[in-house]
Amino acid sequence: MQQQKNWLRYTTIAASLALGAIGWEVAGHLTSGAFWAPLSATLSSLVEAARSGVLLKQGGNSLELYLTGLLLAIAVGAPLGMLLARVAWLRVALEDYIMMLYATPMVALVPFILSMMGFGFAPKVLVVFLFAVFPVLYNTIEGARSIKPELVEVAHSFRSGEWQLWRDVMIPYTLPFMMTGIRQAIARGLVGMVVAEFFLSPSGLGQMIMMGSQNFDTAGMLSAILIIVLLGVALMDLGRYLEKRFSAWKGYNP
Amino acid sequence: MSLRAGAGNLSAAPVSPFVLKAGAGLFLLVLWEIVVRTLAPGYVARPSGIARVFFTVITDAQFLAAAWATLAAVAQGLFVSLIAGTAVGIMMGRVAVVEHGLRYYVNSLFATPMVAILPLVTLWFGYNADARLSVVVFAAFFSIAINACDGARSVPMEYLEVARSFRARPRHTLFDIIFPSSLPYLLAGIRLAAGRALVGAVVAEFFISIPGLGYYLLYNSRTFKHNEAFVAVIVLVAVGVGVEALVNWLTKRYLPWSRRD
Numbered sequence: 001m002q003q004q005k006n007w008l009r010y011t012t013i014a015a016s017l018a019l020g021a022i023g024w025e026v027a028g029h030l031t032s033g034a035f036w037a038p039l040s041a042t043l044s045s046l047v048e049a050a051r052s053g054v055l056l057k058q059g060g061n062s063l064e065l066y067l068t069g070l071l072l073a074i075a076v077g078a079p080l081g082m083l084l085a086r087v088a089w090l091r092v093a094l095e096d097y098i099m100m101l102y103a104t105p106m107v108a109l110v111p112f113i114l115s116m117m118g119f120g121f122a123p124k125v126l127v128v129f130l131f132a133v134f135p136v137l138y139n140t141i142e143g144a145r146s147i148k149p150e151l152v153e154v155a156h157s158f159r160s161g162e163w164q165l166w167r168d169v170m171i172p173y174t175l176p177f178m179m180t181g182i183r184q185a186i187a188r189g190l191v192g193m194v195v196a197e198f199f200l201s202p203s204g205l206g207q208m209i210m211m212g213s214q215n216f217d218t219a220g221m222l223s224a225i226l227i228i229v230l231l232g233v234a235l236m237d238l239g240r241y242l243e244k245r246f247s248a249w250k251g252y253n254p
Numbered sequence: 255m256s257l258r259a260g261a262g263n264l265s266a267a268p269v270s271p272f273v274l275k276a277g278a279g280l281f282l283l284v285l286w287e288i289v290v291r292t293l294a295p296g297y298v299a300r301p302s303g304i305a306r307v308f309f310t311v312i313t314d315a316q317f318l319a320a321a322w323a324t325l326a327a328v329a330q331g332l333f334v335s336l337i338a339g340t341a342v343g344i345m346m347g348r349v350a351v352v353e354h355g356l357r358y359y360v361n362s363l364f365a366t367p368m369v370a371i372l373p374l375v376t377l378w379f380g381y382n383a384d385a386r387l388s389v390v391v392f393a394a395f396f397s398i399a400i401n402a403c404d405g406a407r408s409v410p411m412e413y414l415e416v417a418r419s420f421r422a423r424p425r426h427t428l429f430d431i432i433f434p435s436s437l438p439y440l441l442a443g444i445r446l447a448a449g450r451a452l453v454g455a456v457v458a459e460f461f462i463s464i465p466g467l468g469y470y471l472l473y474n475s476r477t478f479k480h481n482e483a484f485v486a487v488i489v490l491v492a493v494g495v496g497v498e499a500l501v502n503w504l505t506k507r508y509l510p511w512s513r514r515d
Contacts, residue, residue: 009350012354013354013357016355016356092275093277097279100495103449104487105456107457108468108487108490112475115478115480116298187365190367199460213377218377228367228370229370232367
C-alpha cells in the first residue's frame, strides 16, 4: 500500500514536471517570439551564455553584490540585535522604530540612493543591505523579548558573569530567532539584488534580463530569469536548513 | 505595547517606556536633521524640510491620485490573490495529487523575486496598469497559496474524524473545519503577501512609469525634490505598518486559539 502510494506520488511529480516542460515548449511555438520562447531555445541560450563565459561573469557579479550586502547586513544586524537583547532600555526605546523599518518597503528608498550616491558598487550594496538588515534585527529583538526574566535572575543568583550569561542564556535563546531573521534576509536580499541591478547601474543577472527584453531576445531573458528562480530556490532551501539547524531548541519550555 | 522585563534590568530604568520611545524618536529626528545639514547637499530630505512640505503634498490632488492608484492596485491584486491563492492552497493541502502536481511550481515561484519578471510582464501587457496589477498578483499569490496549504494540512486529524463520524457533507467539512482552522495561517500569508504586493507595485511603477506613489517618488527624487518624495515614503511606511498592525490585531482578537507563535 505504502509502496503503491509512493509510486503514485513520484509519477504525479514526474508527470507535472514533464507537462510543465511540454507546456513551456508548446507555448513558445504557438506565440510570437516576443512573448515567450520555447524551453529548447531557452536552454540553448543558457548553454551559449555558459560557454561564452557571460553567465559566469554576470552571475559572479550578482553573487558578489548579493553576498557583500547580505554579509554586511548580518554583521551589523546580529550584534546590534544581541546588544538590544541585553540592554533593555535601549531596546524599549528603539524596537518600535525597528519594527516600522521592518515593515517599510525598502525599495521606496532606491530613488534617493540613486540620486545621492549615483552609480557604482557601493550604492547597490547599500540597497541589498537595507533590504536584508531589518529582518535580522527585528527577529533578534523578538527573541530577546521572549527570554524569560527568571532565567536571567537564576543566572544572576548563581553568580554568572556577563560572559557566562551571554553564553548560557542570551545567545542560545536569541539564536533561533536570529536564524529566522537570516532566512528572511536571505530572501529579501535577493529581491534587493535584482532591484539594485535593474534601477542602479545595470549589472549581473538583472542586466541580462534587461538586455534580453530590450533586444527582444526572449530566450535570453527567460534563461536569466530561470537562473534567478534556481538561485531563489537554492537560497530558500539554505535559509530553511539554517533555521531548522539552529531551532532545535526553539519553543523548548522546561 | 506591554512591556516585558526581558533580560535586562528594566525595573532600574527611571523613565516610563513611552517617554523612552518618544525621546528616542526625537533623538533620531534631530540626528538626521544635523547630519543632513552638515554633511549632505541642500536638496536631501530632512525632517524640517519634510514637515514644511508635508501638508501641501498630502492635499495635492496629483499626489492623492497617485496614492489612490497604487493602493487600489495593491488592494485589487491582494483580493485576486487571496481568492485564488486560498482555493489553490487549500486544494494542495487536502488533495495529494494536486499537491504533488503543483508543489515544485508554487515553491519555486514563491522563492523567486517577482521583480525579475517585470520585463517579461511588460512584454505581455505593455507599459500600463495591467502590468502593475499582474506583478502585484504574482508577488502576492504564492505566499498566500503556500500558507493556505500549510494551514489546510495542519487541521487536527480528530476534527476530520469527528466530521466523518457525523457524516458531514464535504462542503461542511470544508467551510466549517478546514477553512476556519487554516485562518491563522492565511492571515500570516496575507501579511507576507501585503508587504510583497506593496514592493511589487512600487517597483512596477519605477519600471513602467505610470502614475502612482512609486513614480511620484522617482520623479521627485530625480528633480531633486527629496522632501516631497519622502512624503510618499511616509505613506508607504504607514500602509506597511498599518497592514502589519491590522493582521496582528485580527489574529489576537478573533483567533486567540491559534497557537502559532
